[in-house]
Amino acid sequence: MSADDDDITEELLADAGKLTGLSLELLGLDPHPDDMTAEQRLQFDPEDLAEMAAVPPQDRQQAVRQTRLLAGLLWNSSSILIDQLFRDLDTLSNLDTVTAADIAGTSVLSSLPPQFAASYDAKFTRKFIVVAADVTATLARGWTTPGCLAAELAVRCLLDQAEITEDIYELELPEDWRADVEEVLLEDADSEALYSDSLDVLEDDADELGFEQWFKPFAAGDTVPPYACS
Template identity: 35%
Template sequence: MASFTPASFHEGRDRVGQDHDERDRDEEDRDEEGLDRQARDGQDRDEEDRDGQNRVGQNRVGPGRGEEGRDEAAPGRAAEAVELAAGALVYASDVLIDELYDDVQTLADEATTVADCGSELWHLDALPPRYAGTYDELFARRFLVTAIALTTRFTDGSFQRLGCLAEELVLKLLVEQAHATLDLYGLLDTDTADALDRFADGVYEDRDFEWLYDDPTEDPDDDPAYEGPGVTPSTLGGWFTPFDDDRYVHPYAVDERAEPDPGSAPSGHRASDGGS
């Protein structure tokens, strides 16, 4: 996780764009080279195939590099993967916040919840589906503010630990968006995917939140998922409650009640006060 400094985030964002441009130029060069080869008369096709195979080998290994060369280059490839992953996370932060804002607007326009929304949503419908009926405009605004607060701490160097369950869910969406960003630009491979996974593992203290995605049962109190460490029915009303006194949750989003009502909606106390 130490590799993901604010500087590496911004350098990585630039690198994502640079790699994409370089790949475009490489494709154009290969196209021009192919036209030149077709125009040349009397060229032996077998020789052309051998040249092509040699070029493929050079691209994979590099001139004069065998197994030993690949091993020597491994640290460099790992550093590049971290840089690309960091840049993808910064880029994904922008996309995630923009699209969460669109989701807020959609729910506000329809005055509905995610469960009953008739329009396409970017991210809110990717939250645990069993609670989709409680994801209203108010919840969406609080979730958006939480996403802004978390990504700000990532990029300005002030991040220490995740503050609440909602931040754990934001991070899940952020990492998924970063994967999609790398894939979009043709930069997602084993190394960059591993770099993102290592980042997430370094930030998450546990994965208890994943039980929220389990299939719902008729009675949540009978759900075995609630029996996990630190997981009880009362957490349903505390998605925006700090894990402890040292954790940060944005004042707009934070649950004000010290003891959440068991089985209450994720929107918590604000559902009854109009968000004031």
């Protein structure tokens, strides 16, 4: 590991405390029985509690460090995500028309479902920035399930950015962290189907997955920023 890698690791560990909207347990860290209340311990079988308590202190410290590193990475990636979306917007604002090739050269929009690339114009990007900013804000104010398809896609873009940083700096994160985080942040998400190569999937669910549905709330209790709904 280089000095730069050490620097980014310490920076991310420092950022971990800013991610107040998600607990380390939600990010995959198994709690220690000594840190639980009596009520919380009742939620686990005695065998599971014994297994948690039997984890060697050194392994426990490593798991805590890796999960804190993941928390800091998500915080850091949320800032990079918004910054790069503004760069994408600046790029698109200079184009008369948008093609799939244009989107392929962008930083974030290129991670969205490619079938709709020609629709990712400046107006769409402005709406997506607002939704993405709202999603990343929940990392601080308290996580809430994405309220529309665009919000789910913003989460996927956030995790994509986190993976890029992980690969660049060879970060030591929890094994299979993305799958674990997606299980929490994108539980029962419909947006994965948008990446399907099968046109039948998109056509059959056009009423729910069509491009015009992306900024519409899933249900009456879900919220989407007013600008994105306009």
